Amino acid sequence: MKGVQVSDTPMEFLVEYLTRAQEICDGMAHIPAELKDNLGKALELASGLDHYLEGMTSKESEQLAELNAETVSHDWDQAYKDGKTMFCLPKECITGHVEGQTLKMLVRMSKARRVLEVGMFTGYGALSMAEGLPQDGQLVACELEPYLKEFSQPFFDKSPHGKKITVKTGPAMDTLKDLADAGEQFDMVFIDADKNNYINYYNFILDNALLRLDGVICVDNSLFKGRVYLREVEDENAKALRRFNQFVCDDPRVEQVIVPLRDGLSIIRLVPMATASTLQQSPITDDVVFRGVGGASVLGRMRLDGKVAYVTGAGQGIGRGFAHALGEAGAKVAVVDIDEAKAKSVVEELTLKGIRSIPIVADISESEDVQRMVDTVVSTWGTIHIACNNAGINMNSASEDTTLSEWDKTFNVNLRGTFMCCQAAGRVMLKQGYGKIINTASMASLIVPHPQKQLSYNASKAGVVKLTQTLGTEWIDRGVNVNCISPGIVDTPLIHSESLRPLVQRWLSDVPAGRLAQVTDLQAALVYLACDASNYMTGHNLVIEGGQSLW
Known part of the structure; x- marks a missing residue:
């Protein structure tokens, strides 16, 4: 038999009171029709909200649905x-569907990798947040009741995200002290525990740096049945939460907003820097190191929001990886390739990730194509901030057999083409007084890779390095940085071709890292050279080759 619905949230109490009022009105004569009509409308608004939110919120996973059903049907009184439990646990305390999806979204929006749950009724909320974490993410749940760990673990084991969850049983404060002693830090903390200790948990988390810079604290039940804002309240939990809400509101270390979701969800964020009044009371050096350049953290300075970039040879391999990296960092990206189908394919990938991009077909060995490429980017987005000159070719032959045709073709793309791209993009950048040019050179500019014979390639890539160094010194004082990246042997489909596959083991024996480079090994370096954090670096050849050039 289904139990009677017990009101637990401000909206549920509002519906309950409006329903009673309507019943009273219906039993009385001479009630104005307008009053009845307005009362009915108010009840319709209040009673329909939660159901509508439930229906319009993305569906929960199969594992969450199963966990919720088992939790609701379980006899916690028995x-x-x-x-089996130290306390009589009301099933109304479990995190619901809408709140669970909200927490999951907050984890994703904050890009959290590590989450701490200081809670009770570990289960639905923990798994919801774990679903929002990346594959290598971790959620640590502080749970007082060992029985709840036993109850939830089978459902965690069924979920592909359950392995991210570690449940530590015992008093929450003891667990927090252990985590602090171990130097642990978290990107997001969710507090849903004994209300009288909210302030203690909150202060301990902030005082012991358990929350990372720009981290987020979410606090459940912060509206507590609406009693936190009612005038006359005797409920001790309500009084504790009223004190907590005011304490956080007055805390200069954070900013907060209370979302009227179910029984209230506070979202609390560390402020980027101390307030002026706090600085006056603290013996710290208030300078650019403390505040960050332009008020931005180091990671913030590596964002490329609002920047316009192009990548040549972006239809595959390293160039494709570079296009994704710049787009993920916030830039708009022109995907340039000689193969139209490949360029469009990468644009489709970027579009699926919400990255603004356009395809451009160009042969960078042709000056007309290079100028058209630059003109297209400028006409589309107004400027160019980042020029990633990556396109290149390689044809192997013994030096005595290398033809002038092979030499010229290699140099026309690798060196002449790179020069033309630098010059065309550089003219735009010099005019605006800002720009980042990153050329793709090669480890072959430093050593002679073997056993393959590639004279023209090696010489052309050495030329790219000297071109980069020369432009880097000429243009730095006019706001344009020119650098290059020299990858080692990168594991691309070409490496596994019939002609090169036999050489892989020989190459691996020359690499201290014991493996070939992946395209993803180069992405962060490109973003660094493209962002403002590298403003003092120019003419540099950034070598990423697993140590191969050291042997």
Whole structure:
């Protein structure tokens, strides 16, 4: 038999009171029709909201749905009577569908990798947040009741995200002290525990740096049945939460907003820097190191929001990886390739990730194509901030057999083409007084890779390095940085071709890292050279080759 619905949230109480009022009105004569009509409309608005939110919120996973059903149907009163739990746990305390999806979204929006849950009724909320974490993410749940760990673990084991969850049983403060002693830090903390200790948990988390810079604290039940803002309240939990809400509101270390979701969800964020009044009271050096350049953190300075970039040879391999990296960092990206189908394919990939991009077909060995490429980017987005000159070719032959045709073709793309791209993009950048040019050179500019014979390639890439150094010194004082990246042997489909596959083991024996480079090994370096954090670096050849050039 289904139990009677017990009101637990401000909206549920509002519906309950409006329903009673309507019943009273219906039983009385001479009630104005306008009053009845407005009362009915108010009840319709209040009673329909939660149902609408439930229906319009993305569906929960199969594992969450199963965990919720088992939790709701479980006889928690009997578990308490049997001595399995220390407290009689009301099933109304579990995190619901809408709140679970909200927490999951907050994890994703904050790009959290590590989450701490200081809670009770570990299960639905923990798994919801774990679903929002990346594959290598971790959620640590502080749970007082060992029985709840036993109850939830089978459902965690069924979920592909359950392995991210570690449940630590015992008093929450003891667990927090252990985590602090171990130097642990978290990107997001969710507090849903004993209300009288909210302030203690909150202060301990901030005072012991358990929350990372720009981290987020979410606090459940912060509206507590609406009693936190009612005038006359005797409920001790309500009084504790009223004190907590005011304490956080007055805390200069954070900013907060309370979202009227179910029983209230506070979202609390560390402020980027101390306030002026706090600085006056603290013996710290208030300078650019403390505040960050332009008020931005180091990671913030590596963002490329609002920047316009192009990448040549972006239809595959390293160039494709570079296009994704710049787009993920916030830039708009022109995907340039001689193969139209490949360029469009990468644009489709970027579009699926919400990255603004356009395809451009160009042969960079042709000056007309290079100028058209630059003109297209400028006409589309107004400027160019980042020029990634990556396109290149390689044809192997013994030096005595290398033809002038092979030499010229290699140099026309690798060196002449790179020069033309630098010059065309550089003219735009010099005019605006800002720009980042990153050329793709090669480890072959430093050593002679073997056993393959590639004279023209090696010489052309050495030329790219000297071109980069020369432009880097000429243009730095006019706001344009020119650098290059020299990858080692990168694991691309070409490496596994019939002609090169036999050489892989020989190459691996020359690499201290014991493996070939992946395209993803180069992405962060490109973003660094493209962002403002590298403004003092120019003419540099950034070598990423697993140590191969050292042997």
